[in-house]
Amino acid sequence: MTAITTPVPSVDPRSKRQVARQTAKHEKDAQRRLSSRGATLIAILIAILWTIPTFGLFVTSFRPGADSNTSGWWTVFTDPSFTLNNYFEALNSGGTALSLGQSFINSLAITIPATLIPIALASLIAYAFAWIEFKFKNMLFILVFALQIVPLQMALVPLLSLFSRGLTINGVGIFPGLELRDVTHSFATVWIAHSIFALPLAIFLLHNFISEIPGDVIEAARVDGAGHGQIFFRIILPLATPAIASFAIFQFLWVWNDLLVATIFAPTSSLPITQTLNSLSGTWGNQWYLQSAGTFIAIIVPLIVFFALQRFFVRGLLAGATKG
């Protein structure tokens, strides 16, 4: 790419300049077309580089174990052979612990309530912050916003001991903890923990949206005799649906993809798929036909959500939905 020379002033400046400008424009168009072709080429190269790792594992998940253990996945193009057995075997493997299939169901049981509960609680308080006047409102809102600075890691251990041992101050027991050790599939602690950790961001994002709803709409409803309960349920919730949907998608993916919170809070019979996949990954070791199938079982749900709801996904990202 060369720099375009600026038009040189001459005897007849106007026409000269015009000609120069026009040639420059044409030159530029030509150049742009050229460079954009080069640009697209580089972009395609990056795109390929970004896809190959996933694609390689995807191909491996359909290759017979004997093949994938002895030859690279790229040999499949010259020597194709495919099977679905890997998926069946991966779903049922797990030894004494949970099978991958069971933990897939656990993941669903964890994720759906842990998405809906914080959204409901956050939209309630977000509404209060947006449309009810009270003292210290701004200060309190900033405090909630500031809670996003607390990394999960700061809260994990004390919260866990609250759950398991309850509240004891100065040696005096006040509340006992939850006794969920003998329960077959207890998700309560995971639900609560995920809900708590989602709240600061959820409140912040939903407040941003709810406070932008025109005050006239709410005033009109009040004149018609609606209280805050009806206004919230009949006006705010429907109007805030796009924002709620965007956040819900993110919360769903975070919870589904989460490993840390589950590691700390989930009892062994209630582990989600990420955790089971992680531990199976160790036992499977070099059996890549199982690892690959297991991985795709775990990431299929996020990928479906991603492809189906992309518009909301991007909108949520742009609204600032990144977990703090």
Added chain:
Amino acid sequence: MTATPSVVDARRKVPSRQTAAIVAAVAVIAVVAAFIFLITQEPNPDARPVSLGVSLNGIFQWIGNLSPLVQIPIILAIFGAVVALILVLIEYAPRSGKGYFYLRLGASFLIPILAFMLLRPYQNSFILVLIIAVVLGGALFFFDYRARKGAGYLFQLVIFTAPATTLLLVGLIYPTIATLFQSFFDKTTTTFVGLENYVWVFTNPEGFWSVINTVIWVLIAPVFATVIGLAYAALVDKSRGEKFLKIVVFMPYAISFVGAGIIWKFVYDFRQGEQIGLLNAVVTAFGGEPVSWLDAQPLINTFMLLVVFVWSQTAFAMVILSSAIKAVPAEQLEAAAIDGTTPWQSFINVTVPGIRSSLIVVLTTIAIAALKVYDIVAVMTGGRANTSVLGFEMVNQQQRFQSYGHSAALAVVLFLFVLPLIIYNARQIKKQREIR
């Protein structure tokens, strides 16, 4: 209108400010006194929990014994019923009239008492806990009754905010303070050890490496992810197939770090004989010796983990920056074109300054994520071969060694790293909003 006092409300006797102050003082003294009595009584290890027959524990036990898929609708139904009750109370309580007066009166006392009873207080604490609940409920009713905007105003405000506030207090604020305290105590969390845990973090090999690696992560990952994301966003901007090209790079963002870790572990696979991992296959194709990438020290393995993170976070950078690039005013670009700049010049001199605030937001957001990384290390190396980071080591110390002091100190160090970044990030986001 419900929020402004009606005729009936206007005639009600509102207690004077003095009475209010006295009531407030009495309530505070009563709660504090009850609390002090509560925590100074003889510890009674044989005390049993008291419940009304229904308790949170009982509900969770019952749900937990159902099959996982059945649990979803049941917990949602229970939660939905609670939210519905909240909304009904908010709707009806502020109205004026005798019935609504008793509704507020009943709810003010019943809700705190029920909430505490659901937690099953121990026998010896039971009475004092009840006293606290009653005083709190009474205070709520009294101050709601004399609220300047009409009875019910404070009541609905409290009901709107109480669930989330309680969860935040119990689940975030209290634990954070507790962790802070714990970081000054030893393993058993009883003996005060001063700064010993922090000294351990910076001198013990595991702690030391996790600090070093975290610094490397936070310095390198955001830069790479942002630069590649920006380049890609600029390259595909207005090109043919832009949408498809974007989706391809965006996809890794939906994949969990666990999935990403396994995907890349396969790329890094190392074995004797024929290589099935792509990276080693490429290396051997060029005549090199295969390398066990995840064991390669010093720092090579950490960089290999960083690649996974960058692979995933580039998507985020690309999406944000792409929309920022599209928001750069066309006139500015045209003006630059008329001045005869090359595309590269106009990119550097017009586009990049135009998206500066977005760039900073992206950089800091990815840096924060890099500081907290846990999954990638857990899945790919388990912290072996000096690849540990603060976010991982903290869990490792707690789960494997039960050493709560070390774990807490690591968490606090992580917090101190994150703190300035998040404050800066929040400021930039605010600025960015104002510009828009």
